[in-house]
Amino acid sequence: MVSFLSLLMCFARVALAIPxxxxxxxxxWTLGYWAHEFQNYGCxxxxxxxxxxxxxxxxxxxxxxxxxxxxxKAAFGPTNVATQGVDYWGFIETNFYPxxxxxxxxxxxxxxxxxxxxCPDSKxxxxxxxxxxxxxxRAIEGLPTEVKNKIVGVVTFGDTQTWQDGGxxxxxxxxxxxxxxxxxxxxxIGTLYVFPVHFDYIKWVPTATYYLAVKLLDDAAVRxxxxxxxxxxxxxxxxxxxxxxPPQPDAVDEAVAAxxxxxxxxxxxxxxxxxxxx
Numbered sequence: 001m002v003s004f005l006s007l008l009m010c011f012a013r014v015a016l017a018i019p020x021x022x023x024x025x026x027x028x029w030t031l032g033y034w035a036h037e038f039q040n041y042g043c044x045x046x047x048x049x050x051x052x053x054x055x056x057x058x059x060x061x062x063x064x065x066x067x068x069x070x071x072x073k074a075a076f077g078p079t080n081v082a083t084q085g086v087d088y089w090g091f092i093e094t095n096f097y098p099x100x101x102x103x104x105x106x107x108x109x110x111x112x113x114x115x116x117x118x119c120p121d122s123k124x125x126x127x128x129x130x131x132x133x134x135x136x137x138r139a140i141e142g143l144p145t146e147v148k149n150k151i152v153g154v155v156t157f158g159d160t161q162t163w164q165d166g167g168x169x170x171x172x173x174x175x176x177x178x179x180x181x182x183x184x185x186x187x188x189i190g191t192l193y194v195f196p197v198h199f200d201y202i203k204w205v206p207t208a209t210y211y212l213a214v215k216l217l218d219d220a221a222v223r224x225x226x227x228x229x230x231x232x233x234x235x236x237x238x239x240x241x242x243x244x245x246p247p248q249p250d251a252v253d254e255a256v257a258a259x260x261x262x263x264x265x266x267x268x269x270x271x272x273x274x275x276x277x278x
Contacts, residue, residue, distance in 0.1 A: 037083050038116060
C-alpha cells in the first residue's frame with residue numbers, strides 16, 4: 001500500500017455529479033456505450049482496457065464497463081485515465097469458440113494491450129464481463145512477458161472461463177487478478193447456462209474499483225509516475241467494500257458445481273489464484 005500518498009478514492013456506481021460541460025474532450029466521463037480514449041488521445045498515466053459482455057451495445061456495454069471506468073476516473077481524475085473498449089461483436093454464438101471468445105476480439109484486445117504497453121509512463125488495468133471475461137483470459141495469456149509486466153491489475157465478472165482455467169488467467173500473475181462470480185452463476189463453473197444472477201454484477205463495481213486502485217497505487221510506490229505527469233485529485237477513500245464470499249452454487253446442477261468447486265479449491269490450495277465469489 002502507498003504510505004506517502006493520500007488514499008484517494010470515492011466509489012461511484014454512476015458518473016459523478018460533475019457536469020461534463022466543464023470538462024475538455026480528453027477529460028470526459030464514460031457516457032454512452034463507447035470509449036475510444038486511448039485510440040483518440042494516446043498515452044495517459046492510467047490506461048483501462050475493457051471487454052463487454054455478450055450482446056451488450058457499443059464497446060463498453062451498458063452495465064459494468066462504464067461504471068468501472070467512472071469509478072477509476074472518480075478515484076484518479078478523468079484527465080489521468082484513458083478508457084478503451086474492445087471493438088468486437090459479442091454474439092451468443094461466439095461464446096462457443098474454443099476458449100470462449102472469438103479470435104478477432106482476442107486479437108483486437110491484444111493489439112490494444114500491446115500498444116498501451118509502449119507508453120513508457122502508463123500503467124495498464126483491464127477487465128471484462130461474461131464473454132468479455134473469456135476474451136480477457138485468451139488475450140492476456142498469449143501476450144509477451146514484457147507486455148504482461150505492464151498490466152498491474154485485471155478484474156473479471158461473471159467469468160465464463162473460471163472453471164476451465166482453474167480460477168485464474170493462465171500464464172499471468174494470480175496476485176494481479178480478481179475474478180468475481182455471483183453465487184449460483186452457472187457460467188463460472190463450466191457451463192453456459194444463464195440464470196438471472198448472471199446479470200447482477202453492478203453491485204461489485206466498488207469492490208473492483210477498490211482492487212484496481214490499490215494495485216495502481218502499489219505499483220506507483222515502486223515505479224512512480226514522472227513529476228508533473230499525474231495530478232492527484234482531492235478525494236479520499238472511505239472504507240474497503242466487501243470482498244465477495246466463496247461460492248455457494250445451490251441454483252445449478254450439483255455434479256457440475258462439485259467439479260467446478262473442486263478445481264477452484266485445488267487452485268486455491270496451491271496458491272495459484274485470486275478466486276473471490278459472492
